[in-house]
Amino acid sequence: MRSSVVTSAVVAALVGFGGTLALIVAAAQAVGATPAQTASGVIGLCLSMAATSAWLGWNHRIPIITAWSTPGAALVAGSHGLTAQTAVGAFLVAGALILVTAAVRPLGALVQRLPVAIAAAMLAGVLFRFCTSVFTAAEADPLLVLPLIVIFLVARRINPFGAVLAVLVIGISLAFMLGRVGPLPGPLQMPAITIVLPSFEMQALIGVAVPLYIVTMASQNLPGFAVLQAAGYTPPTQSILAVTGIASLITAPLGSLTSNLAAITASICTGPDTHPDPARRWPATSFYALSYLVLAIGGASLVALIGALPAGLVATFAGLALLGPLVGALGTAMGDTAMRFPAVLTLAVTASGVSLLGIGSAFWGLMAGLAALGIEHAGRR
DSSP states (O other): OOHHHHHHHHHHHHHHHHHHHHHHHHHHHHTTOOHHHHHHHHHHHHHHHHHHHHHHHHHHTSOOOEEEOHHHHHHHHTOSSOOHHHHHHHHHHHHHHHHHHHHOHHHHHHHHHSOHHHHHHHHHHHHHHHHHHHHHHHHHOHHHHHHHHHHHHHHHHHOGGGHHHHHHHHHHHHHHHTTOOOOOOOSOOOOOOOOOOOOOOHHHIIIIIHHHHHHHIIIIIHHHHHHHHHTTOOOOHHHHHHHHHHHHHHHGGGTOOOEEEOSTTHHHHHSTTTOSSGGGOTTHHHHHHHHHHHHHHHHHHHHHHHHHSOHHHHHHHHHHHTHHHHHHHHHHHHSSGGGHHHHHHHHHHHHHTOOBTTBOHHHHHHHHHHHHHHHHHHHHO
16 A cells, blocks of 8 residues: 555645634634533544544545535634534534435435525635634734734645644744743543533524535535546445434534535545555545544543633634635635625625524525525516
């Protein structure tokens, strides 16, 4: 076996984990999760990535890489009025919708008929607030944040996949040097699972579960299928949705976000750099799974470390990690000139953070965009 198979898998796991862990912690903090619940959610995600990738890769002999929903984490972190219990309820419903999509072909077809520009604009609106928070943090603490922005830009020029990891490592080191780190965790904390009983509130289901399902499908699963197709594979769509949907249902009570097909990090393991022979790339999924099992062991300690970092630094990590997805979402949203007005309206409503009837802005942004699109089409008739 080529060493590049192992290397690609380990790099993909480190990029996926380290690049967005701060965002997962931010999402957990936004819903009032305790440190133990946050660590449990991260451990559940790591176990889900390990199990789903290993099973799908071995069963189909394809380098199928799974991940957690980064846009979904941003959606949860930007929501208001959620508790850990209502968040778990939303995770369960989103997971169930993914599973139903695998079982009911017309639902999958309906999701694919959702205007891509509108879905991308909703995602851009969710991500926009996180990206601008980087510069708010820079204004509050320029000595800590401004050097990291420069490092990110330089590192991205060299290696886009490693830019956020570079910021993470250097940012933590700089925070220690400046004395901005709070009380540190003790010795390595062993993994511990905490069960969170779900609460199903209509506002959370409409305002979080439905948008979470849409952004997971539109910005993770569908691009993930495209990555596999571009690499010459025929993605087993129903199998992937069924396995990730079941995993999402199992891990949701642990406080874990939705599991889905990886998009950006998947490209690390699906190309010729992993192995020249496409039929021999699938073992990367096993090493990817092993990497996540190792990360699960240290997950609690890593969560505690991020919790000790200054809030501005965590906001910087999350915002810089989401700049790439924001660029992609904006490009898709504005790509079709005929869809630009409904897309911009969707983005504006979503980014406003408005909450009506207890339902968050992502849902209202989606509704506003679809309404504008419907009125425009009706007017043309």
